[in-house]
Amino acid sequence: MKSPNESVKIDGIDKEILRFLMEDARKPILEIARKIGISGAAIHQRLRKLEASGLIAGSKFIINPKVLGYTTMAYIGIYLDKAMSNPKAVKELEKIPEVLECHYTTGNWSILIKVLCKDNEHLMHVLNKEIQIIEGVSRTETFISLNQQIDRQISI
């Protein structure tokens, strides 16, 4: 992987390949090859190069949580006591499966997290019985996502 400030350079063919696979990770390389008019072996080689560069971080099946009954997403800003070691709080948050993201942030809060719950009652439970009891957590501010309108990766 390249160092943080050293951008990898990718050409138009790399971008075409990546755009296909970012939409559907299981799209056959040979199918992509036919669509963009180069050989499968060439694509295979380019993908190896892109993986080596660190640009391709992996691939994932995407699950639709609504189908499992998870319909309530929320962002929660967390205030930590000054004395609290933040990494210790993050370690506790990691144990809560409903916490999908966790960021140290500038601004009012120490930490901003994203949680996914089945419903408001479930969210309330996670807030009061899982998050608020973490040592060092002094206060939280919750923002429920009523509707997610955009969800995408970086455009290449």
Next chain:
Amino acid sequence: MKSPNESVKIDGIDKEILRFLMEDARKPILEIARKIGISGAAIHQRLRKLEASGLIAGSKFIINPKVLGYTTMAYIGIYLDKAMSNPKAVKELEKIPEVLECHYTTGNWSILIKVLCKDNEHLMHVLNKEIQIIEGVSRTETFISLNQQIDRQISI
């Protein structure tokens, strides 16, 4: 796809299959078959069922934006004028490629977005020249993610 309040029921084998593919969408079905001890055909059929249920929303290659020089992530709370039609603002936000997520939220803001920029200067530009000029946007509050500690999907 099932209706929102009707949860799909999946068994332990479905979960095992999904956990493998959520980690690596290109893992061969036959490899999974060997690991969990059932036939490839059975897994194939279960995946078809899971797709039909809507639980599998697709698959994606995951790009590491840092390798392209995108190192500054931020959440931005947006206050919209009461008169402003929110969908119109969302439409404008959609045109800004740096905007990766957009949520209508409860609480102070009308909208919460996630943006990914190359650096602070780039973020400043997106804020001042792209977002603030959208009709109806009255004020914004920016929270820069100093470090993302957790990033995962729902656990199944």
Next chain:
DNA sequence: ATTGAAATATGTTCGTA
């Protein structure tokens, strides 16, 4: 729901340009 086997398609390597 599951299996094995057959048919088809894809992934991967390698020698060459």
Next chain:
DNA sequence: TACGAACATATTTCAAT
């Protein structure tokens, strides 16, 4: 880089249980 050919694997379908 790219190619094609050869080989190894994987996907997909299907009849049978």
